[in-house]
Amino acid sequence: MxxxxxxxxxxxxxxxxxxxxxxxxxxxxxxxxxxxxxxxxxxxxxxxxxxxxxxxxxxxxxxxxxxxxxxxxxxxxxxxxxxxxxxxxxxxxxxxxxxxxxxxxxxxxFSAACGGGVPFLHNLAIAAQSDKILSLGGILNGTTNFMLDAMQAEGKDYGDVLKQAQALGYAEADPTADVSGLDALRKIMLACAVAYDKLPVDGFSREGIESITAADVADFQARGLTCRLITSGGPAGASVYAYVEPVLFPANAPECSVVKNFNMAKYNGENAGAIVLLGQGAGRYPTASAVVRDLCGLGSLEMFRPACVKVRANNAGCVHPYYVRVDADKAGRFSFRECRADGDSVRGVVEPIAVPQMHKLANDIRQEGGSIFFAAVEA
Amino acid sequence: MxxxxxxxxxxxxxxxxxxxxxxxxxxxxxxxxxxxxxxxxxxxxxxxxxxxxxxxxxxxxxxxxxxxxxxxxxxxxxxxxxxxxxxxxxxxxxxxxxxxxxxxxxxxxFSAACGGGVPFLHNLAIAAQSDKILSLGGILNGTTNFMLDAMQAEGKDYGDVLKQAQALGYAEADPTADVSGLDALRKIMLACAVAYDKLPVDGFSREGIESITAADVADFQARGLTCRLITSGGPAGASVYAYVEPVLFPANAPECSVVKNFNMAKYNGENAGAIVLLGQGAGRYPTASAVVRDLCGLGSLEMFRPACVKVRANNAGCVHPYYVRVDADKAGRFSFRECRADGDSVRGVVEPIAVPQMHKLANDIRQEGGSIFFAAVEA
The missing domain is CATH 3.40.50.720 (NAD(P)-binding Rossmann-like Domain)
Structure with a gap:
C-alpha cells in the first residue's frame, strides 16, 4: 500500500x-x-x-x-x-x-509529534482507554536537555552550549521554540488531549532555559542537584494543568541519567503505576520510525477522541518550592527558606508557591528590566 | 462485551x-x-x-x-x-x-507475561513490524531487583533481603524461579519470539543471584559499581542469543536508577534507536493493567507471527569481561586482569570471555563443591 x-x-x-x-x-x-x-x-x-x-x-x-x-x-x-x-x-x-x-x-x-522515536502518545492513548492517568510529562525536548547536560558536564556557559547544539544539528538556527519551552509546551498540550480529552489552549505557565548561567549550574552542582526542563500535565477539576519549567533533581533521580538529547516521557496510571519511556526525541530515523509505526497501526487507535474539547489550563493547584537567583533589590518579593548573596544577586530556595504565581513574579521582574532564574525543587 | x-x-x-x-x-x-x-x-x-x-x-x-x-x-x-x-x-x-x-x-x-505493567511486548511487536531490532532485554525481574537494591542500599546479606522480599509479597514462598533467573529467562524467550520470530527453547546461559554475598556487594560499591540481574537477547546468525546473568554497572548507568521492584525493558531499533521502558514489573494492578490493555486492543496486533519457529539459542558470540569471586584454589582457571586475595577467595576482573564459557566454568566449579560468584562488567 x-x-x-x-x-x-x-x-x-x-x-x-x-x-x-x-x-x-x-x-x-x-x-x-x-x-x-x-x-x-x-x-x-x-x-x-x-x-x-x-x-x-x-x-x-x-x-x-x-x-x-x-x-x-x-x-x-x-x-x-x-x-x-x-x-x-x-x-x-x-x-x-x-x-x-x-x-x-x-x-x-501523530506519535512523532511528541517524543520523536519514543512511543509516548501511542502508549498514552492505549492506557487512557482502560486506566486513569493521574499525571504525565517529563523531559520532552532533546535540544534543551543536550544543553543542560553539556552545561553541567563541561561547565560551559549558555551561549557556548547553544552554539555546540547548533553545530551538531540538535538546535535550529533560530532556537527560540526549543529554549523558550514552546516546543515542550506543544507536546504537553497534545499529551493532555490524548489522556484527558482536553486540549489546553491557553492559561499555561511556560519558562524555558534562556536565563540559566554557568554560575547557576555551578551552584546546583555544589548542592548535588541536576537541572532538567520538565513538562507537567494532569487533571485539574474540569480542566487540566499544563506547564513547562526547569526543575532541580537530586542525584539519584532517574531524570539525572537522561543525558544528551534524549527524552524521558512519563505517565502515572492509577492501575499501571508510573510508566517511563526513554529514547531519542528527535533526529531523522527516530522520528521517521514513529511515523512509520503509526502507518503500520492505522485503524486501530484514536488519539484525539470525539469527546476532546479545548480548555484553559489551570495551574493554580500546582505548588512547589523553587530555587531562585534574583537581583538583590528584588529578593524581598520572595520568602527564602535559605539564601546567600552572590555579587548583585541573591540565590536560595523559597517556600512553596503556586506555579502561576512564581511565573508571574519572574515575568514582572523581567518587565522591570531585572534578572531572575528559577527552577522548581523536586522533593 | x-x-x-x-x-x-x-x-x-x-x-x-x-x-x-x-x-x-x-x-x-x-x-x-x-x-x-x-x-x-x-x-x-x-x-x-x-x-x-x-x-x-x-x-x-x-x-x-x-x-x-x-x-x-x-x-x-x-x-x-x-x-x-x-x-x-x-x-x-x-x-x-x-x-x-x-x-x-x-x-x-500476552503483554502481562513480560514486564508486568510495562508495555514491553506490545511495543516490541509494533516496532518489529517496521524496524530491525538490534538487541533487547534489561531488568525483567522485580523480585531480584528489589533484593539487589536492598543489599546495596542497606548492606544486608542475601538471606535477610530474601526474607524481606517475601514479607513484602515481592518474593514467593519458593523463590527459586525468580532468584535462579528462570523467570527472567522465560521473559527473554518471549521477547525474542516477538522481535525475531524465533523462540529459543534451549541452549541458554542462565545465572541468578543466589551466589551473591554482602561481601561481594561491599566490594562492588568500593569500586563504584552496582549489580543488576540482566536479561539479554538479540540476533545470532540463523538463531538468537538469549541469556540471564548479573551485570555490574558504573554509577551513571540508567540501570542504577532502577530501584526497588521496578523493571527496565529495552530494545534497540536500527531506526528508532534505544527505547527504554520503565515501570512496575509485577503486582495486582500493574499486571492487571497490562491484561486489560491487551483486551482493549484485540484484533490489531499479532505477538507470535506465523513465521515464528523454535530455535536453540546461540550465545557463543557474546563476550564480556567478568567480575569473579572464586575459591583461591580454583582461581588459576581464570585470566585475571587484576585480583586480590580475600580470605580463602580471590576476587577481581577477568579478561573478556564468551558467555557460555563463563557459565560452564562456574557450573563446573560448583559441581566440584566450590564456590563462585560472577557478574559481567559493563564497559
Missing part, C-alpha cells in the same frame, strides 16, 4: 527510506516545492496525491501550520489516512482534523 | 475490578476451583465459559502449564480471544496456541 509523503527534509527522507524496507507498505509520491521535482516520484501538486487511488495514507512531515493544515485536510477529505510529526499543526488544528478523519472513517495519528 | 477470567488470585481480582470500570468491556464469568463458587459470577466449569455466547474474550491469569494450556486451547477453539499473563505457558506452548488463534481468527496476546 502506497504512502505519499509531504515534505522531503530530514524526516521525510527517513520515512521514504523506511517505507522502502517495510513489509506491506511502500513509498508513494513525495510532495516537494515546484521546481524541486528532480526525481520521478517527486510531485509539486497536492491534487496529484489526493487523486491517486493507489495512495492509501499520507505522511505529513513538512512542518509549519500552512499549507500543512490545508494539505492534511485535503488528504482526509479524499479518504486517505494521515500521520503527521507536526506538533504545531496538531496543537493548532488537531481537534478539527481528527473530527474530519472520523467523519471520513480514516485515521489521524 | 464480556471477558471471562480464569483464576481469581492477585491478578484475577485486579482484572475483574478494572473491567468493571472499563468502557466497552465488562467482567464475565470467573473460573474458580470446584467448591469455591461463593458468588454468582464464579463458575467451576470451563464448558460454561466456552459455551457462553456473551463471552467475547478470556483472560487467563491462573498460572501454571496445566490446566491453563487446555483451557486456553478450549477458549480459542470456541472462537474466543485470549489474553494471558502466564509466561510459563506462553514459553512452553505459545507457538501452538498462536497458530490455533490464527486459524480461528482471534487474538492471542
Amino acid at each position: 502506497k504512502v505519499a509523503i509531504l515534505g522531503f527534509g530530514t524526516v521525510g527522507v527517513g520515512v521514504y527510506e523506511m517505507l522502502e524496507n517495510c513489509a506491506g507498505l511502500e513509498p508513494g509520491p513525495v510532495l516537494v516545492r515546484p521546481g524541486k521535482e528532480d526525481k520521478p516520484f517527486k510531485v509539486s501538486s497536492m491534487e496529484a496525491i489526493v487523486n491517486d487511488p493507489e495512495v492509501y495514507a499520507v505522511a505529513e512531515v513538512m512542518g509549519g501550520i500552512e499549507p500543512a493544515n490545508s494539505y492534511v485536510a485535503m488528504a482526509l477529505e479524499a479518504g486517505k489516512h494521515v500521520v503527521t510529526s507536526n506538533k504545531a499543526l496538531v496543537a493548532a488544528h488537531g481537534i478539527e482534523l481528527a473530527e474530519l478523519a472520523r467523519r471520513k472513517g480514516v485515521s489521524f495519528l | 464480556k471477558v471471562a477470567i480464569l483464576g481469581f488470585g492477585t491478578v484475577g481480582v485486579g482484572v475483574y475490578e478494572m473491567l468493571e470500570n472499563c468502557a466497552g468491556l465488562e467482567p464475565g464469568p470467573v473460573l474458580v476451583r470446584p467448591g469455591k463458587e461463593d458468588k454468582p459470577f464464579k463458575v467451576s466449569s470451563m464448558e460454561a465459559i466456552v459455551n457462553d455466547p456473551e463471552v467475547y474474550a478470556v483472560a487467563e491469569v491462573m498460572g501454571g502449564i496445566e490446566p491453563a494450556n487446555s483451557y486456553v486451547a478450549m477458549a480459542l477453539e470456541a472462537g474466543k480471544h485470549v489474553v494471558t499473563s502466564n509466561k510459563a505457558l506462553v514459553a512452553a506452548h505459545g507457538i501452538e496456541l498462536a497458530e490455533l488463534a490464527r486459524r480461528k481468527g482471534v487474538s492471542f496476546l
